[in-house]
Structure formats: structure tokens, C-alpha cells
Amino acid sequence: MSVEFDEGVAPVPERRSFLGLISGLIVAGISAVLGVTIGRFSIGPAFTASSGQDWTELGPLDEFAEGKLVKKNVIVSQDAGWGKFQSQRSVWVVRKGDDVKVFSGVCPHLGCSVNTRADKFICACHGSEWNDNGDTLAGPTPRGLDTLEFRVEDNKLKVKYQDFKQAITEKQVLS
Amino acid sequence: MLFAGIIWKNKIMAESKLNKLYDWLDERTGIKEITREALDEPIRGGARWAYVFGSILLFLFAIQVVTGIFLTMYYVPSADHAHASVSYIQKAVPGGALLRGLHHYGATAMVILAVAHLAQTFLFGAYKKKRELLWAAGVIMLLIIFAFSFTGYLLPWDQAAYFGTKVGASIAGEIPVVGPVQQRIMLGGNDLTTVTLSRFFTTHVFLLPLGLAALVGLHLYLFRRATPAGPFHNRDDKKIERFYPKQVFKDSVAILICFVALVAAAKYWPAELGPVADPTSDYLARPPWYFMPLFQLLKYSPGKWAIIPTVVLPAVLFGALFLLPFFDRREERHPLRRPLATALLILILGGSIGLIFLARHQDRTNPEFAEKLKQQEEDMHAYFAKPFEPQIVGGAAAALAASGKAQEPPPAYSENCAACHGDNGEGSPIAVGLIGVSSKPQRSKEDLLKILDDAKPYGLKKPMPESFPKIPPEDKQKIVEWMMTLKAQ
Ligand code: FES
Numbered sequence: 001m002s003v004e005f006d007e008g009v010a011p012v013p014e015r016r017s018f019l020g021l022i023s024g025l026i027v028a029g030i031s032a033v034l035g036v037t038i039g040r041f042s043i044g045p046a047f048t049a050s051s052g053q054d055w056t057e058l059g060p061l062d063e064f065a066e067g068k069l070v071k072k073n074v075i076v077s078q079d080a081g082w083g084k085f086q087s088q089r090s091v092w093v094v095r096k097g098d099d100v101k102v103f104s105g106v107c108p109h110l111g112c113s114v115n116t117r118a119d120k121f122i123c124a125c126h127g128s129e130w131n132d133n134g135d136t137l138a139g140p141t142p143r144g145l146d147t148l149e150f151r152v153e154d155n156k157l158k159v160k161y162q163d164f165k166q167a168i169t170e171k172q173v174l175s
Numbered sequence: 176m177l178f179a180g181i182i183w184k185n186k187i188m189a190e191s192k193l194n195k196l197y198d199w200l201d202e203r204t205g206i207k208e209i210t211r212e213a214l215d216e217p218i219r220g221g222a223r224w225a226y227v228f229g230s231i232l233l234f235l236f237a238i239q240v241v242t243g244i245f246l247t248m249y250y251v252p253s254a255d256h257a258h259a260s261v262s263y264i265q266k267a268v269p270g271g272a273l274l275r276g277l278h279h280y281g282a283t284a285m286v287i288l289a290v291a292h293l294a295q296t297f298l299f300g301a302y303k304k305k306r307e308l309l310w311a312a313g314v315i316m317l318l319i320i321f322a323f324s325f326t327g328y329l330l331p332w333d334q335a336a337y338f339g340t341k342v343g344a345s346i347a348g349e350i351p352v353v354g355p356v357q358q359r360i361m362l363g364g365n366d367l368t369t370v371t372l373s374r375f376f377t378t379h380v381f382l383l384p385l386g387l388a389a390l391v392g393l394h395l396y397l398f399r400r401a402t403p404a405g406p407f408h409n410r411d412d413k414k415i416e417r418f419y420p421k422q423v424f425k426d427s428v429a430i431l432i433c434f435v436a437l438v439a440a441a442k443y444w445p446a447e448l449g450p451v452a453d454p455t456s457d458y459l460a461r462p463p464w465y466f467m468p469l470f471q472l473l474k475y476s477p478g479k480w481a482i483i484p485t486v487v488l489p490a491v492l493f494g495a496l497f498l499l500p501f502f503d504r505r506e507e508r509h510p511l512r513r514p515l516a517t518a519l520l521i522l523i524l525g526g527s528i529g530l531i532f533l534a535r536h537q538d539r540t541n542p543e544f545a546e547k548l549k550q551q552e553e554d555m556h557a558y559f560a561k562p563f564e565p566q567i568v569g570g571a572a573a574a575l576a577a578s579g580k581a582q583e584p585p586p587a588y589s590e591n592c593a594a595c596h597g598d599n600g601e602g603s604p605i606a607v608g609l610i611g612v613s614s615k616p617q618r619s620k621e622d623l624l625k626i627l628d629d630a631k632p633y634g635l636k637k638p639m640p641e642s643f644p645k646i647p648p649e650d651k652q653k654i655v656e657w658m659m660t661l662k663a664q
Binding site for chain 1: 238241245248249251256259260262263267268269270271273274419420421423424426427428430431434438565566567568569598599
């Protein structure tokens with residue numbers, strides 16, 4: 001490095017110096033403020049996101065015809081950062097008098113969509129069948145249709161949508 | 176006594192261990208040489224507060240990079256979601272307002288300090304002999320900083336961003352010959368769209384930072400090579416101090432003051448965010464303050480003269496700055512003995528500041544503008560005060576949710592149409608979605624009925640299978656009525 005003047009003129013100062021210490025503290029302080037802010041910024045929202053579903057209204061209870069297999073779509077919504085991401089899922093409602101059942105429209109076998117034929121539930125993918133109670137009649141399905149939690153308020157049927165693990169005999173919530 | 180002795184002994188032992196570690200590291204990295212090179216740079220005339228600007232700028236650049244990187248953790252560069260994501264950062268994410276505020280005010284501070292740094296170098300004649308390239312790199316860096324401001328301004332996609340950029344793009348389009356082509360390239364088309372936002376984003380977070388980082392490296396290298404110019408007088412030419420510790424201390428204190436000011440600004444005057452861009456509104460666009468001088472000059476330049484302030488003047492100014500050290504070869508550095516240069520600097524800086532105030536003053540006193548700008552300001556504050564609301568995303572479901580209660584399709588639709596058009600009209604790979612169809616031109620209820628019976632007169636390409644005409648008329652009515660309720664977001 002070329003310089004216009006003699007470097008030797010100025011003695012190289014001690015590394016240990018009060019001013020150096022203050023400078024170091026300043027740098028450390030700024031880094032700490034930034035570090036904490038960035039930490040909160042990046043980690044915080046990871047713990048507030050939720051995909052827990054609200055109760056979705058399916059309509060007045062007495063509009064579900066006695067003994068019929070009725071398909072309804074529910075909107076499931078996931079809170080993720082700046083958005084509420086909504087998509088639709090199907091559920092099946094069977095009402096027999098006061099006895100109501102709400103089934104998930106997802107086949108417990110490998111996740112195809114459940115459909116109906118006459119008064120039976122069927123899954124066309126691998127030929128599973130269930131009666132209107134959700135009990136297995138035929139096919140490779142490992143368990144009966146998955147029932148969903150529901151409640152009736154002011155005669156309105158409301159359901160809480162959930163996804164379950166497939167291909168196992170136990171009904172297990174996917175979370 | 177004994178106690179103190181033990182502490183003392185421990186201290187010495189700890190130190191010798193540290194020294195060993197340092198030696199070990201040095202053998203492998205040459206760290207001693209590097210620190211010596213970094214800290215022991217001789218400064219002619221000694222450490223001074225006047226020399227802190229470069230270090231603050233380096234610090235600000237680091238702040239911008241760090242805050243910028245983390246802002247992209249939530250920011251979405253798409254016209255549909257940019258605003259929601261910025262609003263989320265500002266209003267909902269812990270530390271988000273501070274981080275965005277630091278980035279926002281850091282940008283402003285960079286413009287101010289870069290201008291100050293250049294003005295000082297100019298005033299002290301520190302661009303002369305041996306430092307020409309150092310100076311030229313600095314001038315280009317100032318340009319890059321302005322490019323940062325321009326591209327970053329659009330990213331929040333609020334009213335000010337959208338209309339401000341629109342004006343900026345039009346100005347770019349006015350450049351003779353190359354203007355229209357350049358404008359197209361800049362926008363990625365002939366209008367300000369989500370594509371524009373994407374390329375502004377890419378430029379802002381990848382291209383410009385790379386360019387600036389490279390120039391910072393070059394600038395520092397050239398600076399070390401040329402050594403600091405020192406004071407313009409030679410009163411204390413004999414006095415030479417090392418960069419460490421005095422100048423390091425002065426730089427650190429200046430950086431601390433700057434940082435505290437940024438944090439305070441971010442806390443007490445949060446970075447603004449207005450309502451989402453609405454291209455149909457009659458928003459009165461105003462540039463950020465550092466583009467105000469050109470904006471004001473634009474008012475005095477009717478018609479084809481507009482390119483004088485928008486293009487010619489900046490080009491001449493930057494061209495002259497860039498070439499300055501190659502013309503001005505006198506060795507004299509004292510500002511008072513370079514009256515022309517000093518007067519020029521005062522004229523340009525003073526003129527710019529004057530124009531900013533003039534523009535503000537005119538906006539305040541023109542009743543029409545004042546009213547509108549006040550209204551816009553109020554809208555902005557009203558929007559800003561509202562708590563964060565997540566944006567609802569998700570095709571059909573969202574559309575249904577937005578139109579109030581989800582309307583069930585009529586049974587005739589489910590039987591005849593749903594197989595292809597989706598259970599709720601969301602469409603499928605084999606058929607178009609029906610959501611939002613009714614809001615298109617020529618799609619009244621009557622039109623839809625006619626289209627469904629015979630799509631050809633409407634010039635639709637893929638006709639539906641002949642299933643619709645067979646549906647009984649009252650069911651057709653129901654289907655079409657239901658279709659009319661399918662509103663897009
Ligand atoms: S997925 Fe339903 S039977 Fe296999």
C-alpha cells in the first residue's frame with residue numbers, strides 16, 4: 001500500500017483502550033436490538049398460526065330429509081400469516097329423527113372422495129362401501145366412515161371439520 | 176489481598192489462553208494482518224467528526240440488507256397479495272413495525288447521508304488527484320441509491336406507491352427515442368401490473384444490492400489505496416493518527432446516534448401504509464421528498480420541455496459530477512479559494528431544498544390540491560389505524576364467502592353441470608369456472624340463457640355438450656339466476 005507520508009510517524013496505539021471498549025459496546029448494543037427484533041419477527045408468528053376450524057353452519061336441521069344421504073360443502077379456513085386461506089371440503093349428513101350423523105367426505109382408505117349409490121356410501125377408487133350409519137360393508141377400507149363433531153344451535157346444524165389419518169384402523173385427527 | 180491476587184492470576188491465565196487461541200487462528204487465517212490493515216490505517220490530520228459519513232453509510236447499507244432480508248420472510252411480490260403482506264408485517268408481526276420502520280427510514284437516511292457525503296467530498300476538494308475513481312464510484316452509488324428508492328417505493332402496492340410509480344414510469348417513457356421501449360422493459364408490458372411488481376422486486380432485492388455491494392467493495396479498496404485526503408488546510412499535516420481507536424470511536428458514536436434516530440422515527444412516526452392501490456381512483460400522486468425538486472421543476476416545463484427537468488437536468492448533473500475530477504485538475508482544495516465550485520454546490524443544494532419547500536407550499540396553498548391531499552392523508556391514517564385483517568384467499572370458497580352466505584346451487588345444476596363446472600361453479604380442467612362470469616360484459620341473465628342454448632353467436636370457442644338445451648326451462652332459469660350470484664372477489 002502506498003502512502004504519501006511516513007506511516008512510522010504515528011505509533012500504533014494499544015489495542016486495549018477505553019474508546020475501543022465504548023465502540024465495542026455500541027456495536028454490541030445495536031446488534032442486540034436488531035437481533036432481538038429479528039428473532040421476534042421471524043419466530044413469533046410461527047406460534048400464532050392456526051388451522052383449527054370454526055363451526056361451519058350447514059343449514060336448518062329440519063331441511064335435511066329423513067334418512068337421506070345429503071352432501072354439503074363446508075369452507076375450511078387456515079390462518080396463515082397475511083391470509084385466511086379457504087378451500088372447500090365435502091361432508092355427508094344423515095338425519096334419522098333426532099339422530100344425526102355427519103361424515104367426512106374423505107375416504108378413510110386412501111383419501112378419495114366418498115359418494116353415494118342408492119342408500120349406501122361408496123368410494124369408487126377401490127370399491128369400499130358403507131351403510132348410512134358409516135359401518136363398513138365391503139372393500140379395502142380400514143375403518144368405518146369418519147364422523148365429525150357437530151352441534152345444533154337454534155335448529156341450525158353446525159359442524160367442525162377435521163381431517164383424519166388414512167389407511168389405519170384407528171380414527172386419528174391429523175394435526 | 177490474597178483474594179485479589181487469585182483474581183489477578185486467573186485473569187492472566189485466561190488472557191494467555193486467549194492469546195494462544197488468537198495465535199492459532201492467526202496461523203490459519205492471517206487475522207492479525209487483517210485487523211492491522213483494518214484498524215491501523217493512518218489518518219493525516221487526525222481523527223475527526225467530519226469523517227463519519229462514510230462509516231454511517233456503510234452501517235446504513237448493512238441495516239438495509241439485514242432488515243430487507245427479513246422483510247421478505249413475509250412479503251409477497253404479487254399485486255394480489257403485496258399490500259396484505261405489508262399490512263401484516265406492519266400491523267401484526269411482532270417487531271414488524273420496527274423492522275419495516277428501520278428499512279423505511281434507513282432508506283431516507285441513506286439518501287440524505289449519501290448526498291451529505293458527496294457534498295462534503297466536493298466541498299473539501301477530496302475528489303481531486305488520485306481519488307478520481309473513488310469519487311466516480313461514489314457518484315454511481317448515489318444513482319443506485321436513488322434506484323433503490325424508486326423500486327422500493329412500489330413494493331407496498333398502496334395508493335401512493337401505485338400512482339407514484341405510474342408517474343415515474345411515464346417520465347421514463349418521455350425520454351426521446353429510447354423512452355417508449357425503455358418504459359415497456361421497465362414495466363414488463365404497457366401497464367403497471369403484477370409483472371411490474373415482480374421485476375421491481377427482483378431489481379430491488381437482487382440486482383441493486385449486488386451492484387451496490389460490489390461498488391462498496393471497490394470504493395473501500397480505492398479509499399484505502401488513496402488514503403484519506405485529510406483536511407483541506409495543512410495546519411495539522413504533521414499530526415497523524417490511526418483509524419483505531421479515536422476514529423473508530425467517533426464513527427461508532429455517530430452510528431449510534433443514527434441508529435437511535437431511526438428507531439425513534441420508526442416508533443413515533445411509523446412508516447406509512449395507505450389503502451391498497453385502486454387504479455380507478457383519482458389519487459393525487461406526489462413523489463417522495465427527494466424527488467420533489469424535479470417534480471417542482473416539471474411544473475415549469477410545459478409540453479415537450481418536460482424532458483428538461485426529468486431527463487436532461489439529472490443527466491447533465493450526474494454526468495458533470497461523474498466527470499468532475501477529470502476536469503478540475505487544480506490542486507487547490509480550500510473551499511473559499513474555489514469560489515465557483517463552492518457557489519455551485521450551494522446553488523444546487525440550496526435550490527433543491529428551496530424547490531422542495533416551494534412544492535410543499537404550493538400544495539398547501541392551492542385549495543383544490545390541499546383539500547385532496549388532506550383527504551388522502553386522512554384516508555391513509557384511517558386505514559393505518561384499522562387493525563390488521565387477513566386477506567381471504569381461495570378461489571370459489573372465497574368468492575362464496577365474499578358474496579355473503581354461500582348460496583347452494585339449484586339441484587338441476589348439480590345434476591347437469593357440476594360434473595364439469597365444479598360443485599360450486601369453480602370450474603375444472605375440462606370446463607371454465609362460472610364465478611364472476613355475470614360481471615363480464617354481455618353476460619346479463621338473458622345473455623346467459625341464450626349462451627347456454629347456443630354459444631356460437633357469442634363467439635365462444637369450445638361449445639358445451641348439447642346438454643343444456645334439454646333442461647326444462649324453469650330449471651334453466653334457476654341455474655342462470657344462481658350463476659348471477661357467483662361474484663368474483
Ligand atoms: S380410497 Fe376409497 S377405497 Fe381406496
